Amino acid sequence: MLETDTPRIAAIQMSSRGEVAPNLARAGDLLADAAKRGARLAVLPENFALMGAHETDKLGVAEPDAAHGDDGDTPIQDFLSRAARDNGLWIVAGTIPIASPEPDRVYAACLVYNDQGERVGRYDKIHLFDVGLPDSREAYRESATFVAGETTPVVLDTPFGKLGLSVCYDLRFPELYRALSAAGAEIIVAPSAFTQTTGHAHWHVLARARAIENLATLVAPNQTGSHASGRQTYGHSLIVDAWGQVQAEAKTTANEVVVADIDRNRLAELRSGFPCLSHRRLG
């Protein structure tokens, strides 16, 4: 059996704070820990580099896209490339704020680096969290600060299988995951900052459902604990296998790395023996 038949993957849970530098230092320690534990691919949560007091804080740290060769200061992207290369690790970098054509809004970009530190993929979050939570004064208006990306599913070739990209609130839109699995995705990432309230109600069900209905491994690292905004996120970072079983789950409300091994042969057997993906009648 090839080593890449059972790659170890890591979901990195973080309780990110309101300043970038300490968040990057912490992410660096957690990525090194994931590599030490044998992970080949590690997924950081949404907004790992900044969970500020105000949504608009993200505008101040937004970077030009370093892969476009723009001049400019790109400390977060430089960190990610270096961390991938130094640890020999593929990294899915949650989301970071990347400049858009609009002066006052940015993209929530999920960037992917290979183990040489090369940027190999980018997905901009397409569903923005503009909601008021039921029975609560908690309200979110992500579109005030973020621009939605283009609705093109992003699936990348990796040594561990085809990797589909999604982010957080996307988990509520199954049609995106259908499109990702139809494009061949075997591993789907959903880096998140799910709220405590909605996470408690929906997190496990949504993550497991997306894995089950698409026969794909779902890797969903979440933010956890209290943040500078006063908001709380749910934690419980998950790796769910293609049969919907929770392979790994964070147990703390702090920074934590969880790992699981993907069995690619079992996935192939499952997809051929239980061919519900080929029984679709609509769409």
Ligand SMILES: O=C(O)CNC(=O)[C@H](CS)NC(=O)CCC(=O)C(=O)O
């Ligand atoms: O809260 C923060 O400061 C950071 N939050 C985020 O970055 C994003 C956008 S506001 N959170 C979500 O999309 C939560 C989705 C969710 O929780 C659900 O679908 O229930």
